Amino acid sequence: MNREDAVRIVMSMLEKNVNGLEMSEDKMDKTLVDIGVDSLDVMLVIMDVGEAAGVTISDDQAEELDTPEKIVDFIIN
Amino acid sequence: MLGIQSIASYLPKGRVDNLEQADRFETDREFVEQKIGVSSLPRFEEQDSVVSASVAAFSNLCAKESIDLAEIECVVLCTQNPDKGGLPHNSALVHAELGLPEDCACFDIGLGCSGYVYGLSVIQSFMAANGMKKGLLFTCDPYSRILDPEDKNTCLLFGDAASVTLISETPRYTLASAKFSTKGAGSEALQKNGSQLEMNGRAVFNFALQDVPKQIRRVLENAELKAEDIDLFLLHQGSRFMLENTIKRAGIPLEKAPIRLSETGNTVSSSIPLLLEKELGKSPGTILMSGFGVGLSWATAIYTQVK
Numbered sequence: 001m002n003r004e005d006a007v008r009i010v011m012s013m014l015e016k017n018v019n020g021l022e023m024s025e026d027k028m029d030k031t032l033v034d035i036g037v038d039s040l041d042v043m044l045v046i047m048d049v050g051e052a053a054g055v056t057i058s059d060d061q062a063e064e065l066d067t068p069e070k071i072v073d074f075i076i077n
Numbered sequence: 078m079l080g081i082q083s084i085a086s087y088l089p090k091g092r093v094d095n096l097e098q099a100d101r102f103e104t105d106r107e108f109v110e111q112k113i114g115v116s117s118l119p120r121f122e123e124q125d126s127v128v129s130a131s132v133a134a135f136s137n138l139c140a141k142e143s144i145d146l147a148e149i150e151c152v153v154l155c156t157q158n159p160d161k162g163g164l165p166h167n168s169a170l171v172h173a174e175l176g177l178p179e180d181c182a183c184f185d186i187g188l189g190c191s192g193y194v195y196g197l198s199v200i201q202s203f204m205a206a207n208g209m210k211k212g213l214l215f216t217c218d219p220y221s222r223i224l225d226p227e228d229k230n231t232c233l234l235f236g237d238a239a240s241v242t243l244i245s246e247t248p249r250y251t252l253a254s255a256k257f258s259t260k261g262a263g264s265e266a267l268q269k270n271g272s273q274l275e276m277n278g279r280a281v282f283n284f285a286l287q288d289v290p291k292q293i294r295r296v297l298e299n300a301e302l303k304a305e306d307i308d309l310f311l312l313h314q315g316s317r318f319m320l321e322n323t324i325k326r327a328g329i330p331l332e333k334a335p336i337r338l339s340e341t342g343n344t345v346s347s348s349i350p351l352l353l354e355k356e357l358g359k360s361p362g363t364i365l366m367s368g369f370g371v372g373l374s375w376a377t378a379i380y381t382q383v384k
Contacts, residue, residue: 038108038112039278040112040282040318043278043279043282043283044282044286044318044322047282047283047286047287059277059279059280062279
């Protein structure tokens with residue numbers, strides 16, 4: 001999967017699951033907490049991203065993914 | 078054929094204000110109300126016990142049904158937090174409190190949130206195999222006994238309650254189809270460590286959203302039914318956010334799946350019977366119940382109304 005597809009998946013899953021969130025490039029390196037994603041939303045976003053990208057994200061790995069950019073990096077690597 | 082004749086419940090008088098708890102844990106009140114979905118939690122007080130709460134549920138059942146104690150041939154009690162450490166089995170203590178006859182089988186079942194769906198099947202099968210006509214299934218799992226007071230993930234979630242279901246040969250609902258599953262390798266997600274409960278919220282969440290909808294779909298397929306054919310879906314009330322998303326992923330129409338845990342929290346094996354008691358008055362034709370949690374264990378069953 002290329003970066004462009006990964007960014008699209010991460011942005012769309014964030015917008016789908018977080019009420020009122022509109023994603024933009026400048027939010028990619030902000031922490032999920034700072035862009036208004038609470039601890040329950042994070043679990044749903046990580047699950048949906050994993051399923052959409054066809055990758056398995058373990059609990060320990062998920063704990064480290066605290067920005068949209070880190071989620072993108074994880075699924076393309 | 079044996080089935081569910083009636084049901085009653087009991088909530089202890091003790092209460093914990095969950096919004097005050099939210100303040101104590103420096104957690105946003107709106108998050109607790111809207112996402113966890115719990116404003117107030119019923120809690121055992123010092124004088125409460127599994128036995129006293131079960132007996133209180135039975136008293137409430139007697140207010141609805143005329144029950145001859147001499148006819149009760151079986152008592153099954155589902156708990157993982159029994160009185161006296163489970164020795165003796167608490168169903169025997171309930172048997173004594175109710176003054177039930179000696180010709181009455183009593184045993185406990187150690188299951189968590191899947192316990193009611195399992196328990197119904199176990200008691201009906203046991204009674205049928207042994208020619209019994211009337212029995213009682215109790216649920217009472219006071220998690221307040223094992224909560225770590227500093228753990229907000231569990232303290233904000235669990236409430237104490239008890240229920241009793243009358244199983245008889247003159248049922249209102251009988252079992253049509255069921256499926257039982259276990260993922261023992263995932264059991265660390267929800268376990269007692271020492272004397273206190275530990276929960277890996279993410280693992281439980283993933284389990285509920287990924288495994289439970291699959292089982293619900295399988296049970297529907299096996300029964301050659303679609304979600305539209307079911308009148309009422311009673312899912313274990315774990316937390317509002319988890320429930321909403323499990324319902325969505327299972328393709329269940331939202332209006333058919335009540336979410337009602339604001340004043341009870343997650344009452345473990347009592348959550349489905351608490352809902353069922355409230356919903357029976359509407360006489361739904363077909364009910365799908367799904368319980369999931371500790372084990373990891375999950376069970377789904379379809380019950381149909383006896384015409």
